[in-house]
Amino acid sequence: MVNRPHGGRLVNRVVKGRRKEALLEEALEIPRISISYERVIDLLDIAHGAFSPLEGFLVQEDYLHVLHDMRLHDDTPWTIPIILDVDPDEIVGLKEGDDIALFYDDKPIALMKIEEVYGWDKKIHSQLVYKTTDVNHPGVAKTMERKELLIGGRIDLLNDPPNRFSDIVLWPIETRVLFREKGWRTIAAFQTRNVPHRGHEYVQKAALTFTDGLLIHPLLGWKKKGDYKDEVIIRAYKALIEHYYPKNVVVLTGLMMNMHYAGPREAIHHAIVRKNFGATHFIVGRDHAGVGNYYGPYEAWELFNEFPDLGITPLFIREAFYCRKCGGMVTEKTCPHTDQDRLKISGTRIRAMLRKGEIPPEHMMRPEVAKVIIEFENPFVE
């Protein structure tokens, strides 16, 4: 059966109909705070239930519990603090209990009740969430740029801002209906920010051997320079699915969610979010959500041991490569041969070849997938 939402109830803070009209009017009259696009994405994830059981940005008690115990104050597992930062001068005259309107691009996006305003220590935050205070870490860099105070409180989403991916984004209630409609009882979710190579295909199919369905769930939205563009990832996956997956075992849909590069903590977060989408299993790969050399390659796997109550089953699948002697895709666990017979799949090499318009060798990437990618004038984020 489709998995239960995290915390037991799928949150829905999307305001509709007449109430929406009334609240939109109210939004124009009450104090407003402008928020970044990244906070808009957080708002969408909260309101549409991807972050269930969160109903808003964390209040201090939950924030501290998440920071130190990786759980909300009621012990529900939660590893990444979802917080709204403000400058003191943005909230002059406001007090706890007041309603504010959150604006993006001069448009009201949501209402929020200020339950609490509190300070935070960005160094402690970085050390606990990212295990480093090194500003070369992209998550730490972002943290250091954030404002001095945090406000916690429930939100009500009034507007989904225009989104060029609306045709490929499904929210949890939609994937839940979809999985039930398909009759899937077990669903393995796959997190990605990449175009698929043979190693990805291998781990997905390894999972699919045991589950009814596979949810391929690329993160859309914020990307860093040199990443594959969102539309390239989607098109590449469509080609892979068309040519190499049976009909009706895969759902490809984009997820609007911020990336933190918090390694092990973020792996747990990714699993929780996919549970809300109805997945029963979550594929955790090598150096999941990692960056640079900040985390051990399989450190994320160990952290799952601390969450027996996560409510979604992690599938730990090692990095795959091609072995000439075995004659196929294998992992360290399934192949006894040495590096002489093994052809590693190098993301860096694939990238370099695609950049030159070349098709990588077939043991690294399916030619149909490569072809779609090199058809783009520039498949990478500038």
Next chain:
Amino acid sequence: MSEKIKIEISKEVYEKAVKLAEEAGFPSVEALIEFLIEEASESTEGEEISKEDEEKIKERLRDLGYI
């Protein structure tokens, strides 16, 4: 994140639960019990969706080619 209530269970079961929670790494007996009960519940529980909304969702899924 929801409201909490108290329940009574036999001392033997409670002691078993304490031991089990500790061994399995649950932070508390409450977390263990909530987890087990949730595991045993039906999957549509926890979703608040009207028949009408469900039809709208199915229509969108059809339009997008998912079903």
